[in-house]
Amino acid sequence: MAENNLNSPADQPRLESERPAVGADLIIPGLAVAFTTYYLIGTASLTWEAKANGVVVGLLLYALVAVQLVRIGLRIARRETTLGFGGLFEMTSPQKQRIALVVITALFIVTLSWVGVAIGLFAAMFASMWALGERDWRSLIGVSLGTTATVYLLFIVFLQLRLPRGPVEYVIAWLTGAGA
Amino acid sequence: MGWDGALFVELIGNSFQLLWVIVPAVLFGIVIGALPGFSASNTLIILLPLTLTMDLDVALAFMASVYASSHLGGGIPAILVNMPGDGGSVPTTFDGYPMTLQGKGQQALVLCFVASTIGGLITSLATVALLPYLAPLGLYLRSVEMVVVMVFGLVLIAAIASDDLLKGLIGGFFGLMLGLIGADHIYSTPRGTFGFLELYDGVPIVAALIGLFAIAETFSMVEREAIVPKSETDIARPRWADTIDGLRINLKYWWQTIWTAFLGMLIGIVPGAGATIASFVAYQQSRMFSKTPHLYGTGHPPGIIAPESANNGVTSGTLVPLMAIGVPGGATSAVMMVVLQYQGIVLGPRLFIETPALAYGVFFYMTMSYAVMLLMILPLARYMSKVVNMPTRIIVPLIITLTIIGAFANREYIFDMWLALIFAVLGYLALRTGYHVTGLLIGILLGPLFEQYLLRSLRLGQGDLTILFSSTLANILWVLVVLSLLLPWLRTRQTQRALERAGDTARSGL
Numbered sequence: 001m002a003e004n005n006l007n008s009p010a011d012q013p014r015l016e017s018e019r020p021a022v023g024a025d026l027i028i029p030g031l032a033v034a035f036t037t038y039y040l041i042g043t044a045s046l047t048w049e050a051k052a053n054g055v056v057v058g059l060l061l062y063a064l065v066a067v068q069l070v071r072i073g074l075r076i077a078r079r080e081t082t083l084g085f086g087g088l089f090e091m092t093s094p095q096k097q098r099i100a101l102v103v104i105t106a107l108f109i110v111t112l113s114w115v116g117v118a119i120g121l122f123a124a125m126f127a128s129m130w131a132l133g134e135r136d137w138r139s140l141i142g143v144s145l146g147t148t149a150t151v152y153l154l155f156i157v158f159l160q161l162r163l164p165r166g167p168v169e170y171v172i173a174w175l176t177g178a179g180a
Numbered sequence: 181m182g183w184d185g186a187l188f189v190e191l192i193g194n195s196f197q198l199l200w201v202i203v204p205a206v207l208f209g210i211v212i213g214a215l216p217g218f219s220a221s222n223t224l225i226i227l228l229p230l231t232l233t234m235d236l237d238v239a240l241a242f243m244a245s246v247y248a249s250s251h252l253g254g255g256i257p258a259i260l261v262n263m264p265g266d267g268g269s270v271p272t273t274f275d276g277y278p279m280t281l282q283g284k285g286q287q288a289l290v291l292c293f294v295a296s297t298i299g300g301l302i303t304s305l306a307t308v309a310l311l312p313y314l315a316p317l318g319l320y321l322r323s324v325e326m327v328v329v330m331v332f333g334l335v336l337i338a339a340i341a342s343d344d345l346l347k348g349l350i351g352g353f354f355g356l357m358l359g360l361i362g363a364d365h366i367y368s369t370p371r372g373t374f375g376f377l378e379l380y381d382g383v384p385i386v387a388a389l390i391g392l393f394a395i396a397e398t399f400s401m402v403e404r405e406a407i408v409p410k411s412e413t414d415i416a417r418p419r420w421a422d423t424i425d426g427l428r429i430n431l432k433y434w435w436q437t438i439w440t441a442f443l444g445m446l447i448g449i450v451p452g453a454g455a456t457i458a459s460f461v462a463y464q465q466s467r468m469f470s471k472t473p474h475l476y477g478t479g480h481p482p483g484i485i486a487p488e489s490a491n492n493g494v495t496s497g498t499l500v501p502l503m504a505i506g507v508p509g510g511a512t513s514a515v516m517m518v519v520l521q522y523q524g525i526v527l528g529p530r531l532f533i534e535t536p537a538l539a540y541g542v543f544f545y546m547t548m549s550y551a552v553m554l555l556m557i558l559p560l561a562r563y564m565s566k567v568v569n570m571p572t573r574i575i576v577p578l579i580i581t582l583t584i585i586g587a588f589a590n591r592e593y594i595f596d597m598w599l600a601l602i603f604a605v606l607g608y609l610a611l612r613t614g615y616h617v618t619g620l621l622i623g624i625l626l627g628p629l630f631e632q633y634l635l636r637s638l639r640l641g642q643g644d645l646t647i648l649f650s651s652t653l654a655n656i657l658w659v660l661v662v663l664s665l666l667l668p669w670l671r672t673r674q675t676q677r678a679l680e681r682a683g684d685t686a687r688s689g690l
Contacts, residue, residue: 024609024612024613025347025613025614027609027613028347028350028351028354028609028610028613028615029350031354031606032350032353032354032357035354035357035358035372036357038372039357039360039361039371039372042371042372043371043372046364046367046369046371047366047367048643049364049365049366049367049635049638049639050364050366050367050369050371051371052634052635052638052643053360053630053631053634053635054357054360054371054372056634056645057353057356057357057360057630058357060353061350061353061354061356061357064346064349064350064353065350067346068346068347068350071346088609088612088613094402094403097402098399098402098608101398101399101402101576101577101580102601102604102605105395105580105584105601106601108581108584109584109594109597109598109601112594112597113594117585121581121585124577124580124581125577125578125581128576128577128580128581129573129574129577132402132572132573132576132577133573134571134573134574139574143574143577143578147578147581147582151581151582151585155585155589159589161588161589161592162592163585163588164594
């Protein structure tokens with residue numbers, strides 16, 4: 001009888017390469033536990049009013065993560081799954097584009113205070129489109145310029161948002177008085 | 181507080197006379213609503229100096245119209261690019277975006293627009309009629325009940341948004357934990373801020389929303405040529421046939437629009453509850469009472485109608501406690517309160533006796549703005565749906581740069597841009613590993629409120645947690661929480677058993 005069951009493909013222990021990887025499922029619980037521990041240690045010496053919520057929510061979160069760990073542990077013990085990360089960190093072409101987008105956005109934020117929103121936004125739009133494979137110069141320049149102009153008019157001139165100003169904003173303000 | 185026929189006619193006349201401000205305000209509100217980071221409340225704050233200089237009637241008509249139409253605008257990016265314009269349109273993404281991916285973006289927009297306007301229209305009319313009787317409802321929910329309402333909301337969201345209840349709950353409680361970042365309510369001691377002054381006021385919701393939804397989604401989008409490739413859809417040219425098809429589906433689910441709008445209105449009356457909770461509760465209730473619950477999340481029309489109708493039903497409901505007892509139901513009504521107080525208006529029950537034209541007028545202006553919206557939006561839907569054919573190499577940079585600036589707009593801190601980027605990475609990891617970002621966001625959103633109500637309850641009970649089970653209403657709500665946890669689990673087990681039985685039958689047949 002047992003032999004018969006093993007003949008069924010669904011019941012045969014799967015090869016490691018065929019088993020789904022659930023290691024990535026532990027990233028969010030790992031971050032949650034790390035943050036909760038940091039929060040609870042940081043509030044340990046405070047009055048009960050300041051830490052009551054953290055303790056209530058944090059303990060519930062620990063309990064939920066523990067249940068998740070037990071669940072994953074049981075699946076690994078039954079050889080249904082592995083602790084790998086699957087394709088999450090694989091260096092595929094879209095993954096490289098994602099990393100490029102994060103780096104460009106970070107550079108945009110870092111340089112915003114010095115170059116101002118007009119130059120920064122134009123450069124970020126241009127670089128992001130290039131990183132994603134756009135090679136038509138008219139699109140690259142036209143869309144970057146159009147977006148920058150729209151943001152300038154809507155956010156700086158109309159909504160009077162105090163976005164960081166740079167050389168372009170100062171020159172426009174000096175010439176027209178707009179967004180001064 | 182009976183109805184005066186002459187007053188009724190006068191208010192209708194006033195609403196028509198104020199069309200010159202209502203029409204541009206509606207257009208403005210739709211655009212603002214569609215931009216993440218620009219909620220009705222912070223836009224009204226930016227425009228406060230302008231509204232303070234207007235006549236009171238004009239200012240109220242302007243604010244009511246921007247408020248109502250921004251709720252509608254939030255559904256546009258939610259449907260087209262899976263990026264909710266505000267918290268109230270988060271559930272719209274569950275079925276709106278799948279419809280877009282199926283090439284039915286235009287129908288989805290029509291569903292959203294019609295449900296929003298009809299929902300808002302009937303509830304604003306109902307509010308006018310029922311105002312004197314609705315106002316005291318908000319007083320029945322005290323801090324103990326509010327704690328349970330929050331837990332209930334979180335559990336519902338975990339059950340709705342995630343395929344896996346446990347993952348949904350972990351996401352929700354992690355969000356709740358992040359929502360506790362900031363200075364405590366009594367001694368102002370910073371907690372969990374990593375030493376950043378910018379986090380003393382808590383995690384900025386706009387940065388979290390933009391990162392978790394808008395930017396995280398763009399990281400997934402890069403794998404496709406366009407959100408919906410032109411070859412797979414027939415919406416390259418906007419067609420009236422799709423608009424009419426959307427209207428037909430709306431008509432088919434007319435009852436859904438009505439009851440979820442009233443549900444939204446009732447939730448709106450509870451101070452602090454707001455559009456986010458209303459739209460989630462409406463989505464969950466709609467799925468619970470549906471004969472086809474398994475279709476929700478796959479591009480099922482009631483999954484758009486329910487949250488959109490409810491979050492517009494909230495708009496008139498939120499103004500009820502403001503007008504009737506002087507307690508603002510949400511951030512936007514708090515801004516309205518500032519304007520009214522600046523003009524020397526004392527809010528509360530006497531408002532309806534001393535200045536009935538003003539008290540009821542707001543709801544008439546809102547009704548008029550919904551009527552204007554209904555006429556404007558159907559032609560707009562035809563062209564908006566074309567956005568999804570744009571190549572991702574253009575739309576992704578556009579979304580990232582515009583939303584990062586939106587993150588800055590709320591508090592004008594560069595720090596918030598960094599936070600949006602960090603939340604984007606977190607959101608992308610959550611998306612890829614099945615921890616739905618909605619739970620995280622709602623946890624962050626409810627965190628400060630949850631803390632406020634739990635602390636109040638604990639102080640009342642002198643630190644004793646059993647106070648949370650001290651009222652009948654709270655206990656009923658606890659039972660509902662337990663049921664919400666058990667029912668999805670039982671349903672999954674039932675489905676698994678049915679599948680096993682079907683498998684056994686098939687094997688024995690072989």
